[in-house]
Amino acid sequence: MTKRTSAKYKIDRRMGENIWGRAKSPVNRRDYGPGQHGQRRKTKLSDFGIQLRAKQKLKGYYGDLTEKQFRRIYGEAERIKGDTGENLVGLLERRLDAVIYRAKFVPTIFAARQFVNHGHITVNGQRVNIPSYRVKEGDVVAVRDKSKQLAIVLEAVGLAERDVPDYLEVDHSKLTASFTRTPSLADVPYAVQMEPNLVVEFYAKN
Missing domain, CATH: 3.10.290.10 (RNA-binding S4 domain)
Structure with a gap:
């Protein structure tokens, strides 16, 4: 069993979005990050930061998968013919x-x-x-x-x-x-916008 290392509500606050669309999400009340310095984390993200956040958001959505698990699924998506981002979403939805x-x-x-x-x-x-x-x-x-x-x-x-x-x-x-x-990205009812194309860019550069 994967050990979840952070509370689900902290994931919402870390991302600054209500990623599951829950009525009780703390982001509905305060849109800054967790911790004593959360309100000061408003700096503009670099391209790397935007790609990293897209990966963390998608990874967090499916139960905060470990990096090892998520990277393995991404590797499978890469090997399947077609769009890697779409393949990634399809594999995640088949869990x-x-x-x-x-x-x-x-x-x-x-x-x-x-x-x-x-x-x-x-x-x-x-x-x-x-x-x-x-x-x-x-x-x-x-x-x-x-x-x-x-x-x-x-x-x-x-x-x-x-x-x-x-x-x-x-x-x-x-x-x-x-x-x-197996669904495509457009079929999946995410509560917020997911950008698997940015995840592909992240892994292509790192």
């Missing part, structure tokens, strides 16, 4: 924890990772407890029967702040989700 979050079976991406780790999810009828497991087109992801009445699931299904994207076919009465296709 099992991302699918669970998108399907609204849990309220946050961090909860999704824990939910999968604790064995609450099946893929095509088989229990899978690896958050980074890569879902394929046509796979059916489901909440296990014994987990369907958990408070976290009931809360998430009722959330109004997020919609299920059209590359998932979700039945909330059965708590199942079918992954119909």
Whole structure:
């Protein structure tokens, strides 16, 4: 299991954006960074800084992945034919924890990772407890029967702040989700603008 080294709210404040679109994000109240010097960090970013921030924002969005994990996914995206930035987003969206979050079976991406780790999810009828497991087109992801009445699931299904994207076919009465296709950047319902092209530029230069 990846160790999350910073609180999810600090990620929002570090980026200066409400990256998950949550009503309780502290950025809604104060748009400066965390810590005693947060209000003074308003200097204009260099090209490197802009590219680094784009990488940190995308990496943070998917549960604050470690640099090693994220770099490995980027390497795979590079090897796939086509646009590397689009491929990167497609691979990230195929992570099992991302699918669970998108399907609204849990309220946050961090909860999704824990939910999968604790064995609450099946893929095509088989229990899978690896958050980074890569879902394929046509796979059916489901909440296990014994987990369907958990408070976290009931809360998430009722959330109004997020919609299920059209590359998932979700039945909330059965708590199942079918992954119909790998999405492009334009298909993914990010709450803020993500710029995977800047991530590509970052890794090309560093």
